[in-house]
Amino acid sequence: MMSKQGILTVVSGFSGAGKGTLMKALLNRYDYGLSISATTRVPRVGEEDGLEYFFLTRERFESMIEQGELIEWAEYVGNYYGTPKKYVEEQLAAGKDVILEIEVQGAFHIREQFPDALLLFITPPNAIELRNRLVHRGTESMDKIEKRLNRASEEAVFMKQYDYIVVNDDLDECVEHLNEIIKSEHSRTLRNDSFIEKMSNELNVFKKGD
Template structure:
């Protein structure tokens, strides 16, 4: 029986680094990890579904969630709100299930302030040139917005030191393998298991 709480895993990094792609691939090979669906005010991209990729909200709806303290974190990024609904995250962890948040760097900083025992993973691009190429390849932003994203990305790379782990997303499968290795190692940490197993050393 699994007595310990689940892990809160935070995957973050610059826009365009492939957070969504890596999370989707991870879900395909690891059914033990729950995926937290974020809320956002940005418009859906082609192929995205409400409640699957994001909860798509109006600005008014999102600001009401902020006012009612229904978000674990939230941030405004390039003129759109992003945030993590609180209740589902807490319930999942209490049930002993791991949950992964795929969020922007600003949001990850707020989660760490509120939940420092989380596992914080920074997803890094192989290079800034490759990052720009990926953003351009999405075909969803104009040149001005791409330049804004690159400026923000340079600032976010400097925040890497606030994370527990850094995973380079050179190839998606390799990135997924590294994240799974991190999660396995965290479950084996002494501090997580000592209360459960210290009874083995007790003398009757």
């Protein structure tokens, strides 16, 4: 890797695109810093505090907002979601890539504060597949599934503002692909100003020395 600063990667995507499963697999397989989000929503069966989310009361969450301790926060389907700031900044400064899974509205707030953030949007290969996945997940009523599909239709408008559109067709391939995208981004010219300057200066010294 060339650039010393870690890359902040923001992962969004349609509800049902498989973001959660992808993130778990990616973080198991590779050495990323994960920023665990805070939320006021009720844990699903099997979810643990400090693992999937920090599950907070509304009072505690609102206090963090007031203290400026969150990079971003949003209210979504009646609950707060947010990202504690301190951990993310420390990781990036230490050269570690950090991945955040964030709803669409939150992603653009992150980009305002971290202009070099890399925004990835996860999508199933088509809309039928999205509906099938929501239905087969089996944790939601048909009414909620319809709401999520309507929401997806609204979110699709924002896909163009992401840097990459990543199709999650095969979990394993998608995890590899996400990792490749982030690795590749380290070599992007815009992230390597200081290397270019160093190399140019060294070559100029040779020229003068000849």
